[in-house]
Amino acid sequence: MTLPEEFKKRMTEILGSQAELLFEALESEEPVRAFRVNTNKIKVEDFLPICPFDAEKIPFCDDGFYTTEQNPGTFAAHAAGMVYMQDPAAMSTVGAVEVRKGWKILDACAAPGGKTAQLSAYTGDDGIVVANEYNAKRCRVLLENVERMGCRNVVVLNLDTKFLPDVYREYFDLAVVDAPCSGEGMFRKNSNAIEEWSTDNIFMCRDRQRYILENVAKCVRGGGILLYSTCTFSLEENEKNIKWFLDGHPEFEIIPVAEKVKKYTADGIALPGCVYDMTLARRFYPHISPGEGQFFAVLRKNAETSEKSGDGNIQYIRKNKVSDKKASRQGNGKAEIAGMLEAAEDFL
Secondary structure (H helix, E strand, O other): OOOOHHHHHHHHHHHHHHHHHHHHHHHHOOOOOEEEEOOOOOOHHHHHHHOOOOOEEOOOOOOEEEOOOOOHHHOHHHHOOOEEEOOHHHHHHHHOOOOOOOOEEEEOOOOOOHHHHHHHHHHOOOOEEEEEOOOHHHHHHHHHHHHHOOOOOEEEEOOOHHHHHHHHOOOEEEEEEEOOOOOHHHOOOOHHHHHOOOHHHHHHHHHHHHHHHHHHHOOEEEEEEEEEEEOOOOOOOOHHHHHHHHHHOOOEEEEOOOHHHHOOOEEOOOOOOOOOOHHHOEEEOOOOOOOOOEEEEEEEEOHHHOOOOOOOHHHHHHHOOOOHHHHHHHOOOHHHHHHHHHHHHHHO
16 A cells, blocks of 8 residues: 555644554554444344354444454344444444433434444434435445344435435434545555545545535534544544534534543644644544544534424424415425424334
8 A cells, every 4th residue: 555645744744753653554554344243133242152253342332343354244144234344443433422222313424324223223212313325326225234234213314414404403312424534544444545535635525524514513402412523534624624613603512522432542633723622522543543544523512502492303393383284385394394203203
């Protein structure tokens, strides 16, 4: 592997002498293989005695394990949805938040479905996960994985995120934006990421990420959490995006991640003149912990800024309900939306 010189220059500006350790890990080490036991299908303690390949516990993920197996997808356990092959860094993102049973969760950029399945298991049958993927082809992959993993509390959507607040305004306890990015953290796992890398692509990704953040922020209830993540290292897509978002959304604040994840990651990069503590954000580096690259930050919305008491968009719609006659004329009126949400919740 030959890393782009401009990438190396940029990372040296961020990490200083530590950058050489990162370059060595990316250029000389093999990608880390890992899996998560799907507790929607089987308990961890029941799976390990029948696990057909080696498994070493991941310290920050109760259901995650490293493995050296080259072809885990060929085993029946994988086909049956008992395991999901997932990078440890990706597992750490969801692990940054203590997900509670019964939460309503949005996974806004959900394909291929690793985090969706993880969230589905953690919120349980009393919770709901709305898994959205804009790209139709990737959405089909997401749907296949949701079915294989037996995620019966998941709704799959194929929408531009701008439409989500129309139905789900201030609805979710947790919204996850695992945003499309320049993929610097995937260099040793995906050679295409190196070939496609450029500074122009970084700025294109930054703008797309901001668009998604603006849309998804409207879907978080008062007191709820917005979890932002990328699999890249650039400041523009990470800390600078968080600063940009917080500047425009004073109702949100950056908060610490779960301690079990913090100790295996590096602090976010402090920005000159920034009033927010960016060290609360986390960076997953392959030279620090086994896994690929990841960035994530946990943002909490002030409960007092909510448009309602926190019982979901249905209450918001009822409070502002238009007449049934008008709703019928509109075809997509608030009354009709309320009915669809109630039906979906009853079904799940």
